[in-house]
Amino acid sequence: MKAGEVGEVGAVMERPGPNSARLAGLLAGREGLAATFAATRRRLVAARDPAGLELWAEGALALLDANAGALGLLAYARLSEEQGHRLGGAVLGEVARAAAQLCRQAGAKATEAALQAFQSLAPAMDGPGERALFWAGLIRLAAAAPDCVVPFVGRVGEVWRAGHGADFAGFIEAGLRASGPATAHGRARRRAFFALEDDLALSLAGRIGAGIGFAEMEGELRRVLTALWGSAPQLQTLPPAGRDVPRRVNIAGPVLRLPDAWPGLNAPAARRLYVASAVHAGAHLHFGNPRFPVGRDKPVQIALATLVEDARIEHLAMQRYPGLARLWAPYHRASADDGPTVAALLARLARGLFDPAYADPDALVGKAQALFRAALGEIDNPAISREIGTRLANDIGQRRLRFDARGHVTEPAYRDDGLGLWDFSAVDPEVTAEVEMIVEAARIDRRAGEDGKADGPPERSAVGRARPVSAGVEGVVVATYPEWDAPAGIERADWVTVKAMPPSLGDGAALARQLEANGALRARIARLVKAAKVGRASRLKRQSEGHDLDLDAVIEVAIARRAGLVPDLRVFRSSVLTQRDLAVLVLIDISQSTRDRLAGGLSVLDVEKRAVALLAQALAGLGDAFALMAFASNGRGEVRVHEVKGFAEPYGPEPAARLAGLSSGLSTRLGAALRHAGAMIGGVRSFRKLVLVLTDGEPSDIDTASADLVADARRAVLQLRGRGIDSFGVTLDPAGGGEGAVGEGAANEATAIFGKANVLPIRRVEDLPARLSELYFRLARR
């Protein structure tokens, strides 16, 4: 380009357009701003884009109109200076207009911060679509929660990922939704979310741009661990941390805690890393030992012993599963070129111990390999890890290499943080401070503790959740029923009053989680459901039409013809699917005796709830009509029934919460409960009706002798049968005694009430969930 040309074009550009002229006019009184803008404008002029220049000036005017203030305008000027050559005037104008819109909602300060954040992120933004998503997200936030914009844009770099603009919008929507109603409390939560001080926010931010997360991998990891190591530990996610903190798997007792995502890894890489980490941690649990006491060990010793222990269990694992070498090898990439730091040396040591063929110029790696080789004879003994680790640590100490305990991160990435290997309870006070550093370095909240229970939920999340509420003492009288007075031999009309109690809600989700834990049983029940749902094909013989000949009938026809008789021409076979048409009401005894604790710490009622929840899931899967009802009594004037689920409503979170909310108390007046159940199920239209009674003992109440109540219950059962309603008793041994120690009395009474064929005594209460569902499928087939 010739000098003359530049001058010519420059002259054209120097003639300000209407926007530029107006901008210059408005800025005239503001010395500092005017000078900055003039300088910026001159740079843009050099880019020779007159139209863009006008748009740029228009953007500045928009900011002025929106009252963006001197700081906002300066931020715009800085952005233009920094990014102007790349973005051009038109784009800058567009950005300024978006910033002006933001300014109207959230104010000048937010606008300045947003422009600054944009300035640093702009190089990573991928075209106009991404830029638009960024600003649209901020404007959406400003409209809904203007106070959150400033804290949010301060950390927006942790949420924005190039190529994932839609996730950015999703994050903002999630934050707005999660904070709940706009009360003072909701606003505080919202602020915490957008300042990324909230676990949920951190966890969501961590997942943006990550290919695959813990949630997608959990099932597969559990199966892989079961397949390789025989049992799967409990899997949990680590508490969220900032996205730039390296994450390592943590072993806490029998619990594996994994990151909920690996930021920056695409889906196949994240999947590989999840599998590699989980299998490594599984090997620790499988081949591991009681934890090493920390004692007087220095952090560098701990780090090295951990490293050798990692190599030891991997060696054992690869002896058993040679293919694991292929799983882990890609992560061992350390080499002598990585620099002279202790961290790099540790990574090379790890590689050297993992791969005996690896040769490293540093003699320490060779020494470690030799020591490890020499110890292969007792590879089963975890003590060698500590011994070799200590010797290597001494060497590092003699070289006066500084070990950064606070910044230490286990390498390679698939290995766990090593804290699970050590018992920190017996730390020598002299080294406590140093050891604390290494613990802290892992940046994991150890309060989560050995028992695997995560930290209690933060105070605020308790709000808005269902809590057990004590039901009102007064129920509503819904019916009166007669009762059989056995000694007198008469039926006393309207003798017993039944009251429907208001529901009390418990934690249905917790109940569901307990069921999740028992995968094998659930799988079996699911199979039964599948089998029962399809229905069994039943064969019909001697049909007038069908898919093949009924051989026996054909032969009879032939015989009849020879004998000169009139043959029966129905000679075909066909098959039909038997249809299920069954309604069932489950009657749950919640009398005082169900409060008894079993050996496992659960109460009888807890087991009853699980069993009923499991059955309810199966029934919901089958599509059979069913209802759940609990009962307890307090004399004839007050037989309380709790309707957990009616026939009409589907089994969902609400009935589950009502089931979870049942509590034990009072007595067992079974006859009245059966009559009420009969009244409820009597109104349902179905071919078969079944009342399933779950009880833990013989009927009793405060005002009548047990024997009389047994006789009354027997009569109620017979009356039900007379109306075509089957009843079946499942009796639990209330004492929870071991084998053979069945509550003989209970079983006998149950037999007297329901009849011998209609009683299932459960010897171990813990078996109830399995037996109850199986029983149902048996009964349903009868």
Added chain:
Amino acid sequence: MLTSPDLAAHRIAAEPYYRPVGDEIAVFEAAWAHRLPVMLKGPTGCGKTRFVEHMAWRLGRPLITVAAHEDMTAADLAGRFLLDAQGTVWHDGPLTQAVRHGAICYLDEIVEARQDTTVVIHPLTDARRVLPLEKRGELIPAHADFQLVISYNPGYQSAVKDLKESTKQRFIAIDFDYPAPEIEAEIIRREAGVEAGLAATLVAIAACSRRLRGQGLDEGASTRMLIHAGRLASGGVGLETAVNAAIVLPITDDADMRAALRVAINACLP
């Protein structure tokens, strides 16, 4: 009579390979000595049928095998009238043939048959040892060498399909399971003609899949599956492909389960 009395077709000429894993041969021979009915329990593909063939060969008796199915009627076991040019003619069912001529009758997967069908065997399995044919009005006393063997896989039928208590209690039971790893490897080596290392790898893979039983798999990989995989591999198919085709794909349709199985299998492959 349409059947050949000597049941030549049912005789087993060559010794079927069977690798004993416990005292099952001794128990079976003792049961045979008293002609007690035997029930073989165990998961699919662990060698129940092969064991019966081996025992029939060992004892020199013909073996009549009936695979039970849902539509099986008592007539399918006992026999029925058929027509020919002269009129009706009785045709013995497989069970009746065995009873008349002294064969071992093996009812495979007996629970698959309807419960009313299985009661046909009741009079044969107690002290009476007779088979009543009500259609012919005949009562056949069992041949001195007749023995009844049933197989029964208690795993997947669970509550829906189960033997009646009255049927169960007539049998001597022999429990089968997948053999110990070394023995299983030996069996695979022998049956599939593969070298010992490969057989051991296949056994390790099977162990992984069996641990997943109840966690999404109904059954782990059976010995039979391993032999199939071994045969594919020795026939020139790559080991990973062979395992995929013979084990992973047949055993589950669940994509997640397949992914997990493949990870475990990769860990086992050298």
